[in-house]
Amino acid sequence: MTAPIEVTDATFDEKVLGSSTPVLVDFWADWCGPCRMIAPVLEQIASEHDGRITIAKMDYDGNPLTPQKYGVLGLPTLLLYKDGEVVEQIVGAKPKRALLKVLEPHL
Template sequence: MAGGKVVTVSDDEFDRSILQSDKPAVIDFWAEWCQPCKMLAPTVEELAGEYDGKVVVGKLNVDDNPQTATKYGIRGIPTLLFFKDGQVVQQLVGVKSKAEIQKVIDETLA
């Protein structure tokens, strides 16, 4: 399994690292206490390795960074938001299969 490709994102650097990125981005909104988030984490790690250089894959802890979570109306976690050119283009809520997430990433890249 590929590791180390997932970027930890905070409220402070969200605009710079995600909205101003020249690459599409996928952000996993999660929390330490969230079991489904922990189930999704290995899939997010794998995708970060597979799409390295093409897509920014980040994780944002909603407990530590409530500003960004509130701004995007995150009500349930895990939530994956897909960004392109600084705009949300797609959203997935809950634990999804790797294939489902890849499909959305590929659509975002198209």
């Protein structure tokens, strides 16, 4: 069982852009209610799709450079990276079924 990984501005290039599997980055903050709502769903997806996708969490307030670079304005924002490029963007908390519908074609 794989849990979501933590990424920072310093580790983003290595852990996300350099990954051989798709990486879904969850930009979140402590003060964001919808971020807390979506966290257990992302943990389930990380566990159920181990080896096919990596779920990464980035603290929006603690890492200002990466969200700014990718134009992240609202939270939660989920960006799916494949081969170092953003291939999907999901803004706001969504149910698991809706997330999987967006992710499945890339797995």
